[in-house]
Amino acid sequence: MTIAPHAVIIYRSESGRFGKIAEISESNSNNLTGVDIADMNNNGYAEIFVTSFNAKRTMVNSFVLEYDGTNFNKTIDGSYWIYRVANTPTRGKILLGQRPRIGKSFSGTIFEMIWQNGEYVPTDEIKTPRNTNLLGLTLGTVLNDGQETAVGYKQNDHIQVIDSSGTTVWDSPDSYGGSMMYYDAPLEDLGQVVNKQYFPMRLVVWQNKAKKESEVIAAKNHDLSGRKLEYRKFTKTHIEAFTWNGIDLAPSWKSRQMSGYIPDFTVGDFDNDGIDELVAALVIKEGGAVLFTEPKSTIIALQLGTPEKPES
Numbered sequence: 325m326t327i328a329p330h331a332v333i334i335y336r337s338e339s340g341r342f343g344k345i346a347e348i349s350e351s352n353s354n355n356l357t358g359v360d361i362a363d364m365n366n367n368g369y370a371e372i373f374v375t376s377f378n379a380k381r382t383m384v385n386s387f388v389l390e391y392d393g394t395n396f397n398k399t400i401d402g403s404y405w406i407y408r409v410a411n412t413p414t415r416g417k418i419l420l421g422q423r424p425r426i427g428k429s430f431s432g433t434i435f436e437m438i439w440q441n442g443e444y445v446p447t448d449e450i451k452t453p454r455n456t457n458l459l460g461l462t463l464g465t466v467l468n469d470g471q472e473t474a475v476g477y478k479q480n481d482h483i484q485v486i487d488s489s490g491t492t493v494w495d496s497p498d499s500y501g502g503s504m505m506y507y508d509a510p511l512e513d514l515g516q517v518v519n520k521q522y523f524p525m526r527l528v529v530w531q532n533k534a535k536k537e538s539e540v541i542a543a544k545n546h547d548l549s550g551r552k553l554e555y556r557k558f559t560k561t562h563i564e565a566f567t568w569n570g571i572d573l574a575p576s577w578k579s580r581q582m583s584g585y586i587p588d589f590t591v592g593d594f595d596n597d598g599i600d601e602l603v604a605a606l607v608i609k610e611g612g613a614v615l616f617t618e619p620k621s622t623i624i625a626l627q628l629g630t631p632e633k634p635e636s
Contacts, residue, residue: 325372326588326605326623327356332374332389334396335623337595342623348389348396353379357505357523358459358588360409362417365439371399373407373419375459381507381523383426388444400444405437410463412472413531413538421446422458429507430455430479430521451490455479460501460524465531465538467568475540477501477524481551483542483566485573494572501525502545502558504587520554528591530565530600534629539565539576541602545585558585563602563626579626584608591628602626 325334334346350356358375365371372389386407388400405421412418421444424432434456435446452461452474461476466485474486481499484492501524509519528541542565545558562581566573589604602625609620 325359325361327359327374329355332356332359332372332396334372346396350376354385355379355381355505357381358407358526360407362409362419364417364419364437364444369393372396373409375406375408377429377507381429381505384424384429403444405444406432406458408458408462408526411529412463413465414472418463419444420450420458420461420463424457429523430457434458434461450474451488452476452486453478453484453490453492456486457524460527462527462529464529464540466529466540466573468537475527475529477527479521479524481522481524483527483540483573485568496573499551500542500544500564501527502543502547502551502556502561502585504556504558504585518554522556526588526590528589530591530628532629535567537567539567540573541565541589541591543586543589543604559583561585561606563589563604582606582624584621594625600628602628 330350330352332348336345354376356374356376360373361370363370369391375386377384384404384406386403386405387398389396390399404423408420410418419437421437422432422434434450434452436448437444437446456476463472463474466473466475478484481501482496483500484495487493503523503525506520506522509521511519530539530541532539544562544564546560548557560581560583562579564578565576567576584607586604586606591600591602594601594603604624606624607621
């Protein structure tokens, strides 16, 4: 499954073929920003949580889709919550939500959410540093100590590990991620022409069964300016994984370098062969009305780990 700026596109991998089975179009006034999947109401059908903003990306208007056996229908519409699903090793998939203040998309308390009385409601608070955006945060056994710990992006795209009190215990010396989605924040000084605030990208905590440890997986899009300018131009990208070594998140492995940039990715067993894959959208070339160029993008998959051996 993937999203375009104004559509949700659903694919199926079957008998070695990967094809589109549905496309749900949205109004041009809605900017779709994130998508996650989980069966939170335990009815046997996974809900599709779509984080959406208005045209200027200053107000959240998210929605939830669910398959009824025939069609994908909206069960929640016009929600003021940003959604993310975290896949934990002990509790399975959990839903996280953040309700930012109007015009301040990098603020708001983050909660775990549950299905109750026909809606998704907040329960336990996930404590984080101020200006942490849920789109760039997840939970998992990051420290390989059996406890759930938060890991997320700072506003400068550095990765931070966050303890249960909301304190940053480690942050990366380099930037990762690199989203092209932004909103125009209010100007901060008289000499400023624009103040683009870029949304963070997804982070994944994956259980490497072969090594019996968790890995934090991130995309790294390389900007021509080193992210020193308001406008971004990504020319190459790769995926990188990290493992906690007791002091910091140390590099574990990384993919080959590719041309273009990755706007989003996820991890799961998508072809039901017992092996997890990392599936990513890769934008090779962006379209431009002035240059009359056609956009070019594709879906890539990287195999992770090995199948689990059955217990004897």
